[in-house]
Amino acid sequence: MTGLFDLPIRDDLRGLTPYGAPQDHVPVQLNVNENTHPIPEEVATDIVKALAQAVMGVNRYPDREFSELRDSLAHYLGHGLTRENIWAANGSNEVLQQTLQAFGGPGRSVLGFPPTYSMHSIIAHGTGTRWITAERDSDYEISPETVVTAIEREQPDVVFLCSPNNPTGTRLELETVVAAYDATPGILLIDEAYAEFAEGDTALTLLEGRPRLLVSRTMSKAFAFAGARLGYLAADPAVTDALRLVRLPYHLSALTQAAGVAALSHAPEMLAMVDDIKAQRDRMIAALPGLGYSPVPSESNFVLFGGVADPHLTFEALFEQGILIRDVGIAHHLRVTAGTEQETEIFLDALSSLVGHSQHPTSDTIGRIGE
Structure with a gap:
C-alpha cells in the first residue's frame, strides 16, 4: 500500500504531522476552546x-x-x-x-x-x-x-x-x-x-x-x-x-x-454568555490550587494548569469519566476549556477524585489507566 511519503510530496513537508485535536464524542468536551453554550x-x-x-x-x-x-x-x-x-x-x-x-x-x-x-x-x-x-x-x-x-x-x-x-x-x-x-x-x-x-x-x-x-x-x-x-x-x-x-x-x-x-x-445576545464563561474560568482558577494544581492566570475561555505529575495519565483518567481536556505538550501541564456551570462542576469533581493519583500516580493507578 502506498504511504504518504511514497508520494512526491514537498521535501519541507516530510516528517510533519497535521493538526489533529481529538474529536471523541464524550459527554463533557473541554479540549478545543469551543464555546460550549448553544446559540440562543x-x-x-x-x-x-x-x-x-x-x-x-x-x-x-x-x-x-x-x-x-x-x-x-x-x-x-x-x-x-x-x-x-x-x-x-x-x-x-x-x-x-x-x-x-x-x-x-x-x-x-x-x-x-x-x-x-x-x-x-x-x-x-x-x-x-x-x-x-x-x-x-x-x-x-x-x-x-x-x-x-x-x-x-x-x-x-x-x-x-x-x-x-x-x-x-x-x-x-x-x-x-x-x-x-x-x-x-x-x-x-x-x-x-x-x-x-x-x-x-x-x-x-x-x-x-x-x-x-x-x-x-x-x-x-x-x-x-x-x-x-x-x-x-x-x-x-x-x-x-x-x-x-x-x-x-x-x-x-x-x-x-x-x-x-x-x-x-x-451581537448582544450572542455575547451574553461571555460573562458566564469568564465566571466558570475564574471558578476553576480559584478551585485548582485547593486540588494541588497551579493554574496560570487567564484572560481567555480556558485555563492552563500545572502540577500534573503525568499529563497523559491524568488525561486518560478524565477521559474514562467522559471528560475530554487537552494535553498541549507542556511538561506537567494540561489545558481545560471553561464550559457551562454544569460542565465545570463535573470536571472539578472528576479532577478531585484523582487527587493523589494524578499528582503522584502509583504503579497500580498507571496499570489501571493504561488498560
Missing part, C-alpha cells in the same frame, strides 16, 4: 431564515467582496473602522494563511513565541515560510524588551503574537505591541481570537497610523460559531488589497456570509 434559540431561528433566503440564490456565485459582512464586522468592532479595513475568510486560520501567502512564503520568515497557538507553525510550514522562535519571559509574559531583542536578532518578515495567548491565556500589554511594531520593518499580526474574554484595551486601538499592523479575530469562540468557520482581521485598507492577490475566487460562500451577518445583528 431566537438567534438560531433568524440565522436559519437568513440561510434559507441565501439558498435561493446559490445557483449564482456569492458576493466576491462580501460587502455586507464586512460592514457588519466593522460595525461590531467599532474604533472608527469601515469595510475597507476588514477582511474575512473561512476561520481565522485561513486569514493567517492568506497573510503568510501575501507577506511570507519561500525565502521569508515568521517569528513566534512558544508556547503559542500550534497552527501558527503549521501554517508557516504549509506556505513555505520559515518558522523561527524566541523565548518568552517568566510566567509566559512578553515584555517590550524581550520582543524587541528577538526581532532585532532574527529580522523576521512577519511576527505573530497572540493576545490572549493560546495555550497560556496570558494577555499582551499594548506597550509590547507598540515596541514590536516599531522594531520590525515587516508585518506584525496580533491574533486576538479570545479578545472578548479579556480585560483591557485591544490592539485595534493601535491601528491608526500603523499600516503594517494586523489584528485577527474569530467568531468561533465568543460567538459560539466554531462550526460556521468565520474569521476576520482589521488592518489598513492596503492590507486587504494585498490579501485579494492571494485569496481564491469567491472564497466565502453565500451561506457563510448570510450566517455571519445574521449572527452579528444579534
